[in-house]
Amino acid sequence: MSSNAEPVSTDLPKASGPVRVFFSRLLREKPVGAAAALVFLLFVFCGVFADLLAPYGFNEISMLERLKAPTFKHLFGTDNLGRDMFSRCLYGAQLSVIIGLSAAALATIISVVIGTLTGYLGGRFDMVVQRIVDAYMSFPELVILIAVVSVVGPGMLQIIGVLSLVLGIGGSRIIRSAVISARENMYVHAAQSIGSSTSRVLWRHLLPNIMPPIIVLFTTRVGAVILIESGLSFLGLGVPPPAPTWGGLLSGSGRTYMFQGPWLALAPGLCLTAVVYATNVFGDALRDLLDPRMRGSK
Amino acid sequence: MGAYVLRRLLALIPTLLIASLIVFVTIRMIPGDVIDLMLSQNDIGADKRSREQLVHALGLDRSMPEQYLRWVGSILQGDLGSSLWHSTPVLQEVLDRLPVTFELGAMALAIGLLIALPIGVYSAMRQDTPGDLAARSFAILLLAVPSFWMGTMVMVFPSIWWGWSPEVNYVKFSDDPWQNLKQMIVPALVLGTSLSAVTMRMTRTMMLEVLRQDYIRTAWAKGLREGVVVMRHAVRNALIPVVTLIGLQAPLLIGGAVIIEQIFVLPGMGLMMLEAVNQRDYPVITGVFLVVGIAVMLINLVVDLSYGLLDPRVRHQ
Numbered sequence: 001m002s003s004n005a006e007p008v009s010t011d012l013p014k015a016s017g018p019v020r021v022f023f024s025r026l027l028r029e030k031p032v033g034a035a036a037a038l039v040f041l042l043f044v045f046c047g048v049f050a051d052l053l054a055p056y057g058f059n060e061i062s063m064l065e066r067l068k069a070p071t072f073k074h075l076f077g078t079d080n081l082g083r084d085m086f087s088r089c090l091y092g093a094q095l096s097v098i099i100g101l102s103a104a105a106l107a108t109i110i111s112v113v114i115g116t117l118t119g120y121l122g123g124r125f126d127m128v129v130q131r132i133v134d135a136y137m138s139f140p141e142l143v144i145l146i147a148v149v150s151v152v153g154p155g156m157l158q159i160i161g162v163l164s165l166v167l168g169i170g171g172s173r174i175i176r177s178a179v180i181s182a183r184e185n186m187y188v189h190a191a192q193s194i195g196s197s198t199s200r201v202l203w204r205h206l207l208p209n210i211m212p213p214i215i216v217l218f219t220t221r222v223g224a225v226i227l228i229e230s231g232l233s234f235l236g237l238g239v240p241p242p243a244p245t246w247g248g249l250l251s252g253s254g255r256t257y258m259f260q261g262p263w264l265a266l267a268p269g270l271c272l273t274a275v276v277y278a279t280n281v282f283g284d285a286l287r288d289l290l291d292p293r294m295r296g297s298k
Numbered sequence: 299m300g301a302y303v304l305r306r307l308l309a310l311i312p313t314l315l316i317a318s319l320i321v322f323v324t325i326r327m328i329p330g331d332v333i334d335l336m337l338s339q340n341d342i343g344a345d346k347r348s349r350e351q352l353v354h355a356l357g358l359d360r361s362m363p364e365q366y367l368r369w370v371g372s373i374l375q376g377d378l379g380s381s382l383w384h385s386t387p388v389l390q391e392v393l394d395r396l397p398v399t400f401e402l403g404a405m406a407l408a409i410g411l412l413i414a415l416p417i418g419v420y421s422a423m424r425q426d427t428p429g430d431l432a433a434r435s436f437a438i439l440l441l442a443v444p445s446f447w448m449g450t451m452v453m454v455f456p457s458i459w460w461g462w463s464p465e466v467n468y469v470k471f472s473d474d475p476w477q478n479l480k481q482m483i484v485p486a487l488v489l490g491t492s493l494s495a496v497t498m499r500m501t502r503t504m505m506l507e508v509l510r511q512d513y514i515r516t517a518w519a520k521g522l523r524e525g526v527v528v529m530r531h532a533v534r535n536a537l538i539p540v541v542t543l544i545g546l547q548a549p550l551l552i553g554g555a556v557i558i559e560q561i562f563v564l565p566g567m568g569l570m571m572l573e574a575v576n577q578r579d580y581p582v583i584t585g586v587f588l589v590v591g592i593a594v595m596l597i598n599l600v601v602d603l604s605y606g607l608l609d610p611r612v613r614h615q
Contacts, residue, residue, distance in 0.1 A: 135316035138594040139587070140553030143571065147324050147587045150575040227444055231557055234446045235572060250450050258454045265454045269447035277442035284438070 025289055033285020039278035046090055047097030054087035058244045069263060076267040080257040085267050088244040092268060095245050096226050096275065099156065103163040103229075104221035110168025112214060115175025116202055120183055126176075136169050141228060149237045156239045159232065163225055171217050178210040185209070212290035219286055223279035230272055246272045302606070306599055317591045318373070322366050325584050326358075356580060378588070379581035381574075388585035391570065396589075399566035401471065402486055402558065403551045407544065409490030410497055415540075418501025419533060422509060423524075433498070440495035445554050449488045449561040466563045485562040489554050493547060500543050504536040511535075538608050545601030548594045 026034050046053060061081045070077040076085035114133075118126040144166050145159075152158045182188065183206065191205045230247030232238035239245050249268035258265040353359050357368065372379070378388035421433040457463040464484050471478040508514065509532055517527045556568030563569070567586055574582035 131312060132316055132320075135313050135320055135591070138313075138317060138549065138598070139320070139591045140549040140556075140594070142553035142556055143587060143590050144324065146556070146571060146575055147321075147583055150578065150580070150583050151325060223442070227442075230444060231446060234444075235557065235560060237575065247444075247446070250447060255450070258450070259457060262454055262458055265447075265450050269444070269450070272444055272447065273439075273442045276444075277439060280438055280441055 022289065026285065030285035030289065033282055033289075036278040036281035036285065039274060040282055043093055043275045043278070044097055044101075047093040047095075050090040050094040054084075054090045056084035056087040058088050058091040059083065059242050060087070069261070077261060077263040079261070079264055085249075085264065088249060089246070089267050089271050092244045092246040092249060093271065093275075095156070095239060095243060096229070096272075099160055099163070099229050099239075100222045100226040103160045103167070103225045104218055106160065106164030107167040107171060107221050107225070108214060108218040110164060111171035111175050111217060112207075114169065114172035116179050116206060116210075118172070119176040119179030120198070120202060120206065122180075133169055133172060141166050141170070142231060145228065145232055146235070146237060149232070154232075154237050154240050156243075159229055159238055163228060167221055167224060167228075171221065174213060174217055175210065178213045179206060182206055182209050215290060216283060216287045219279060219283040223276045223283065226272070226279070227276050303603060306602065310595060310599065313595060314592065315370075317595070318370055318588065319366070321584060321588045321591065322369060325580060325587070326362070326365065373588070378585035381582050382579050383577055388582050391582070392567065392585055392589050395565060395567045395570045396593075397471070398468070398564055399552065399555050399559070399568060401482060402489065402555050402564060402566060403548075405482055405486035406489035406493060406551060406554070407547075409486055410494040411544075413491060414494040414497035415501055418498045419505055419528065419536075421498070421502045422505030422536075423528060425506060434502070437495045437498045440492060440498075443492065445488055445492040446557045446561060448492060449485070449558060452484060452488055453561065464562055468563070468565050482564075485558045485564060489551070489558045492554065493550060496547065496550075497540060497543060501536065501540050504539050505532060508532045508536045538605065541601060541604060541608060545598040548597040552590055552594065 026037070061083060062078070063081070065074070065078050066080055068074055068078045074084050074086060076089060078084055079088070114129065118129045145162055148162045149158065152162075188201060188205055191201050196204075229238055230245060230250075233245040233247030234251045236248075236251060238247055241248060246268040250265065357365050360368070376389060378392065380387050381391065417433050417436075421430045424430050453463065465477075465481045469477045469481060514527060514531055517531045522531075552568070555566060556571065558564070559566045559568040560572055567590065571583060571586040573579075574586065
């Protein structure tokens with residue numbers, strides 16, 4: 001019997017990989033962050049399975065049920081064309097998931113490329129790029145986006161491209177400072193002294209060691225992207241109707257009817273706030289767990 | 299101080315040049331044919347102007363470097379071009395609209411600070427108490443509430459409950475100061491509240507840092523009252539980084555103003571840009587874009603210079 005117990009005890013350390021350790025720490029040390037992560041996962045789930053979850057189509061018009069207050073049949077009520085607001089919010093989540101995740105991922109990649117190259121190479125190259133980033137950061141993101149949309153026209157791909165570029169350039173500063181402090185580590189000097197190529201040092205030694213700020217940057221970017229995209233859609237410069245973006249639901253024809261059906265103003269805003277709130281809280285918890293140096297900072 | 303100001307002003311020149319390049323590249327070089335877009339939308343009276351005329355009016359018939367140099371040259375002479383619709387000089391219109399955005403921004407900033415500073419200071423003084431927790435949760439919540447939703451709710455609910463709605467016919471401050479302030483206070487409240495979250499978090503962090511310093515312990519040891527320790531010794535030192543934050547918030551403030559001006563129909567720069575985008579009035583879009591960038595840079599310059607006034611150590615460097 002005792003011989004049976006042994007393999008069990010050797011299995012234990014194997015099971016607790018870094019991911020598992022992370023989740024148990026998240027639950028233990030940051031219960032609020034874990035709850036936020038759950039809300040975020042729920043949002044992604046709703047977005048991915050919107051087609052299955054939505055009781056009605058997002059553009060399904062029913063003139064008999066115009067401007068109905070929330071009931072069990074229509075959880076979030078109906079709009080001026082009798083369209084079910086709950087379904088429209090679910091499809092809105094789908095658009096937010098697509099735009100939020102892809103633009104945040106692209107933005108993070110752009111930040112990492114600019115940040116590692118300028119931070120590692122330094123010198124005149126860094127100086128020139130930093131002056132451009134400086135100038136770029138004096139323009140409000142929304143104003144750059146409005147200007148670009150005026151040229152390329154509104155649409156989902158345009159929004160993803162421009163948002164990732166604008167946020168990517170801004171975020172490169174965070175990665176750059178992480179690289180600058182990481183490049184002075186002994187293992188980097190060791191790799192350089194045995195003659196490793198620049199790309200090898202960057203890829204094998206630096207990048208794995210600045211993963212924490214990269215992950216945190218990505219998480220906070222998801223919330224930022226969703227917020228800015230909804231702002232653009234609110235101004236009528238985002239994803240064009242009939243696509244039901246959360247920002248779009250709060251603007252356009254819906255606005256005229258909000259005085260008769262105030263639930264039209266509530267549902268999309270609540271969805272938006274809940275998701276951005278959850279992303280921010282989860283991002284904060286991630287930062288505290290992964291990157292103790294950044295604790296307590298903005 | 300004089301030499302310092304001069305140095306800072308000189309350092310602004312390359313940044314301004316890069317900014318002008320960014321504006322130029324964004325509007326002129328992004329794939330997407332501006333002319334096609336204008337003609338397909340049937341605006342700018344497509345019947346009145348042919349493709350060639352539009353190309354000429356926008357200066358697109360010249361080479362890129364020539365376009366850029368001509369554009370920068372005319373800006374240096376104070377000419378931002380003129381609107382394609384109502385051939386008024388863009389600079390003239392920008393100057394008419396600037397005070398509205400400036401007033402909104404300044405009021406929002408003041409309101410944001412009035413909300414953020416006391417809560418931030420309190421939060422740091424009572425670290426990890428329920429009060430601190432509540433204040434911090436409130437700040438994160440504010441970060442998540444989009445200002446356009448807050449603005450929408452301010453338009454909708456008071457109107458339903460009390461039959462009150464914000465005035466939408468803009469009155470100039472010079473015409474009727476009281477009416478103007480009454481009109482601006484609600485939009486400024488919405489913008490200021492959404493901005494206060496970041497300041498609140500920053501104030502708390504800075505206060506916590508300062509409260510751990512030796513001179514604070516000395517102040518306590520001298521037996522000073524809490525009010526004196528906090529106000530005279532801690533807050534004054536904690537505020538310096540918060541002032542920088544105001545500079546960093548300038549883009550947020552102007553970006554937010556675009557949305558707020560649209561909701562409350564305030565004829566500022568933001569609304570001007572949105573109207574221009576809807577009419578595809580490129581000289582106006584370019585002009586506002588550039589002016590916004592320059593404004594943010596100047597605000598940051600002023601913030602940096604005010605550092606010297608707040609912190610004697612900077613002044614004597």
